[in-house]
Amino acid sequence: MNLDDILALAARHKPTVFERASASRNTRWVQQQYARAKADGRDLVGDVDLRDPLRDDTGEIPRITRAAQLAKQGTVRWDAATNELTWSDEMSLIFGRAPGLVRPCMESLYRLVHPDDAGRVREATGTAWRDRTATELTCRVVQPGGITRWVHCYVEVLTAADGEPTGLIGTAQDVTELELARQERERRARRRAIVERESGSLGPGTGPRDRTAFSDEIDRARRTASGVLLVIATEPQGGTDPDRLTEVVTTFVMKLARRTDICGLLGPGEFGVLMPDIGLRPATSLARTMVEKLRAQLFVAGPHGLRLDAWGGLVRFAAHDESSSIDLLIDAESAWRHAKQTGAVLKALPRPAPADERQEAGRTRVREAVAGNGFTLYTQPILDLRLNQITRQEILLRTLNDAGNPVPPSPLLDMAEHVDETLPIDLWVMDNAFELIAQGPPTPHYQINLSGRSLGEPGLLGRVQDLLHKHDVDPRRITFEITETARIDNRSEAMRFARAIRELGCQLALDDFGAAYSSFIYLKSFPIDLVKIDGAFITDIVNSPTDQALVRSIVEACQAHGVLTAAEYVRDAATIELLRGYGVDFAQGYEVGAPMPIAGAPATSGTSIEFDLRIDSPV
Amino acid sequence: MTVVEPSVTAAEQRLAELDASFEDFCRDHIVPVERFLRGLCGDRELVQEAVQETLITARDKWEQISGYEKPLAWVYKTARYKLMNEQARQRREATTALDEVPSDRLAAPPADSREAQDWLLRCLRRLPARQAAVFALALEGWTDPEIARILGMADNTVRSYKSAARRRLKELAEEGR
Numbered sequence: 030m031n032l033d034d035i036l037a038l039a040a041r042h043k044p045t046v047f048e049r050a051s052a053s054r055n056t057r058w059v060q061q062q063y064a065r066a067k068a069d070g071r072d073l074v075g076d077v078d079l080r081d082p083l084r085d086d087t088g089e090i091p092r093i094t095r096a097a098q099l100a101k102q103g104t105v106r107w108d109a110a111t112n113e114l115t116w117s118d119e120m121s122l123i124f125g126r127a128p129g130l131v132r133p134c135m136e137s138l139y140r141l142v143h144p145d146d147a148g149r150v151r152e153a154t155g156t157a158w159r160d161r162t163a164t165e166l167t168c169r170v171v172q173p174g175g176i177t178r179w180v181h182c183y184v185e186v187l188t189a190a191d192g193e194p195t196g197l198i199g200t201a202q203d204v205t206e207l208e209l210a211r212q213e214r215e216r217r218a219r220r221r222a223i224v225e226r227e228s229g230s231l232g233p234g235t236g237p238r239d240r241t242a243f244s245d246e247i248d249r250a251r252r253t254a255s256g257v258l259l260v261i262a263t264e265p266q267g268g269t270d271p272d273r274l275t276e277v278v279t280t281f282v283m284k285l286a287r288r289t290d291i292c293g294l295l296g297p298g299e300f301g302v303l304m305p306d307i308g309l310r311p312a313t314s315l316a317r318t319m320v321e322k323l324r325a326q327l328f329v330a331g332p333h334g335l336r337l338d339a340w341g342g343l344v345r346f347a348a349h350d351e352s353s354s355i356d357l358l359i360d361a362e363s364a365w366r367h368a369k370q371t372g373a374v375l376k377a378l379p380r381p382a383p384a385d386e387r388q389e390a391g392r393t394r395v396r397e398a399v400a401g402n403g404f405t406l407y408t409q410p411i412l413d414l415r416l417n418q419i420t421r422q423e424i425l426l427r428t429l430n431d432a433g434n435p436v437p438p439s440p441l442l443d444m445a446e447h448v449d450e451t452l453p454i455d456l457w458v459m460d461n462a463f464e465l466i467a468q469g470p471p472t473p474h475y476q477i478n479l480s481g482r483s484l485g486e487p488g489l490l491g492r493v494q495d496l497l498h499k500h501d502v503d504p505r506r507i508t509f510e511i512t513e514t515a516r517i518d519n520r521s522e523a524m525r526f527a528r529a530i531r532e533l534g535c536q537l538a539l540d541d542f543g544a545a546y547s548s549f550i551y552l553k554s555f556p557i558d559l560v561k562i563d564g565a566f567i568t569d570i571v572n573s574p575t576d577q578a579l580v581r582s583i584v585e586a587c588q589a590h591g592v593l594t595a596a597e598y599v600r601d602a603a604t605i606e607l608l609r610g611y612g613v614d615f616a617q618g619y620e621v622g623a624p625m626p627i628a629g630a631p632a633t634s635g636t637s638i639e640f641d642l643r644i645d646s647p648v
Numbered sequence: 649m650t651v652v653e654p655s656v657t658a659a660e661q662r663l664a665e666l667d668a669s670f671e672d673f674c675r676d677h678i679v680p681v682e683r684f685l686r687g688l689c690g691d692r693e694l695v696q697e698a699v700q701e702t703l704i705t706a707r708d709k710w711e712q713i714s715g716y717e718k719p720l721a722w723v724y725k726t727a728r729y730k731l732m733n734e735q736a737r738q739r740r741e742a743t744t745a746l747d748e749v750p751s752d753r754l755a756a757p758p759a760d761s762r763e764a765q766d767w768l769l770r771c772l773r774r775l776p777a778r779q780a781a782v783f784a785l786a787l788e789g790w791t792d793p794e795i796a797r798i799l800g801m802a803d804n805t806v807r808s809y810k811s812a813a814r815r816r817l818k819e820l821a822e823e824g825r
Contacts, residue, residue, distance in 0.1 A: 030821050030822075035821055036768070039765045052679050055700070056675045060667070063708065066708075073705050077705050077729075079709055081713075082722055083717045083797055084716065089796075092797065093801060096800020096801070099800070100733070161808070162804075163802070163805035183801075185801060188803055188804050194804070
């Protein structure tokens with residue numbers, strides 16, 4: 030709308046009946062208050078200036094100075110003819126100087142302003158003088174002793190009677206508290222927006238949790254109350270549209286669960302249901318019903334209907350139980366395996382397993398998986414952003430499920446970490462990967478995962494050397510990616526390994542940098558060559574100024590320490606361009622290339638590679 | 649026929665006249681003065697308090713002030729300082745949460761004269777306070793030298809703020825389209 034139209038419309042406004050009545054009422058009220066104050070003998074003038082502003086005006090300078098006094102502000106006046114400054118006492122105090130002591134020239138004024146703001150003040154006064162316009166600005170002044178205050182200042186142009194400008198006058202007031210409050214408001218608003226946006230994905234929403242979020246829920250539940258953890262496994266997984274099948278089954282499980290239950294998608298075909306405040310017997314009966322209903326249901330995902338086989342394992346925990354969420358998950362997972370092996374629908378544990386039993390069971394599972402070659406290897410290309418060329422491949426582990434299909438290894442690896450049995454898996458990967466590297470195309474470089482847990486195992490170095498030698502692989506073609514740095518517990522042993530492996534010619538990388546426990550301290554103290562920035566900072570970086578700030582600072586810190594950087598979860602070309610601009614060295618993700626099975630890897634070749642399981646116990 | 653009571657002295661008659669003239673003044677101007685301050689401050693209670701206090705002082709000195717060239721100029725000037733001091737005091741004592749600052753959202757383009765006034769007040773509050781004061785007084789028909797004297801600023805400042813305020817209001821009007 031046109032401003033003049035609005036103004037004309039507003040000007041047409043005539044006081045309404047209501048406004049007129051209110052004016053009369055307020056007038057009476059003023060009269061009453063006046064009468065009362067008068068009767069009390071109150072002073073009704075105080076510091077109010079009684080002069081007639083129109084008739085008693087004696088020119089601009091006294092007018093502005095007086096106005097500043099009334100508003101409790103200071104003034105400083107610059108006379109263009111003499112280039113001298115005149116300070117009011119209040120103004121001197123604002124600058125932290127005793128009245129009368131401030132130097133009377135413009136340059137000295139600039140010197141009292143914070144160095145970062147002096148340029149702005151100079152420009153504002155210069156522009157005001159040149160363009161004959163009033164202006165205002167907020168700047169910092171540095172008082173003697175270094176105390177910094179924020180000052181808001183109006184700058185006005187003084188004019189003589191003949192219309193010629195004669196100087197400038199500044200009216201200022203200390204606004205430090207206001208400015209700090211403003212900055213704090215801004216910060217809080219920014220923080221609130223970020224937290225709301227970032228927690229949106231995790232939030233206490235109604236969708237299924239992923240494994241990590243579900244573990245957090247278990248920990249929260251067991252701290253305050255008793256309850257039951259149920260894990261349901263289904264087979265087959267995959268089909269023509271595995272994502273759709275997972276979605277359909279997850280929705281079905283969530284519908285079967287009670288409203289107060291919390292559901293999680295723990296792995297391929299594996300679902301968790303956390304039931305707070307429930308006894309073993311009702312939970313068992315509920316769980317049995319759920320598994321039976323799952324078995325009876327015909328799921329449609331893709332062209333054909335599909336029936337699933339399903340098993341349940343549950344464990345009841347008491348309030349303040351000392352078993353952690355991962356302990357409980359391992360127990361419930363062992364329980365459904367047991368049910369499957371014995372042909373039962375469900376196995377219920379009235380309490381968590383004793384720690385040593387759980388550890389032994391977990392270790393046995395890992396050893397069986399390794400002995401049975403229950404793994405296969407994938408590779409994913411890594412783009413060198415300087416050359417715009419694939420120069421590396423990461424070797425990725427996949428576990429084979431009971432049907433022989435490759436699935437993400439995280440459930441097994443989590444458990445292996447937990448029961449201290451990562452070394453056999455790491456060695457299996459190295460043995461098979463080195464063999465494939467030796468046979469495969471001459472891609473210059475491979476990255477292989479190595480658990481932080483294995484790093485502290487004495488004798489690891491010797492085994493790596495043996496395997497490199499056995500397959501005749503040049504150590505300079507290998508980078509070990511250290512995962513789960515939180516679990517590096519034998520620091521001195523890990524450090525010894527790290528130094529020695531680098532002397533051999535291998536390189537070291539830190540995985541998931543910036544998340545969990547993979548912190549800046551490793552840049553300082555650990556001999557690493559490469560940092561892989563956690564995918565959480567990369568997936569939405571194009572739209573997220575905060576992720577951009579974090580990644581830029583990680584890259585800067587790494588460059589300062591002589592460490593290369595790689596970004597994971599790169600999903601589009603815009604992300605690649607952004608990362609290249611930041612000086613990131615490598616990019617990995619679906620935009621560069623998805624993980625692919627390695628031709629000749631154990632499960633796809635159909636031949637199993639012999640692996641000697643007689644590993645010396647590190648005891 | 650008017651009967652003049654013999655007990656009414658000249659002084660009392662003068663007082664009654666003063667009362668009557670003050671009341672007329674008050675009734676005619678209390679709304680525009682409040683509106684002027686509301687263009688500077690969104691807190692209605694604070695505005696009312698500043699206006700009432702000013703008028704009580706005006707009543708006390710009405711004999712003097714009513715003789716001014718334009719008594720309303722004094723009221724505008726004094727009410728504005730009262731408001732500014734009150735705002736400063738409130739800021740010093742403010743312990744309210746920093747979190748919640750309701751954003752003074754602009755309404756859709758106004759349809760009638762009342763909405764137009766509301767729109768204007770809301771827009772004025774988005775301007776630097778001095779620019780808003782200059783523009784509001786100019787709208788009320790005050791001349792540039794009068795505005796400079798009421799607000800205590802340089803003559804050149806009034807001109808420069810008037811055009812700056814106008815520019816910004818124009819932008820706001822166009823945003824609301």
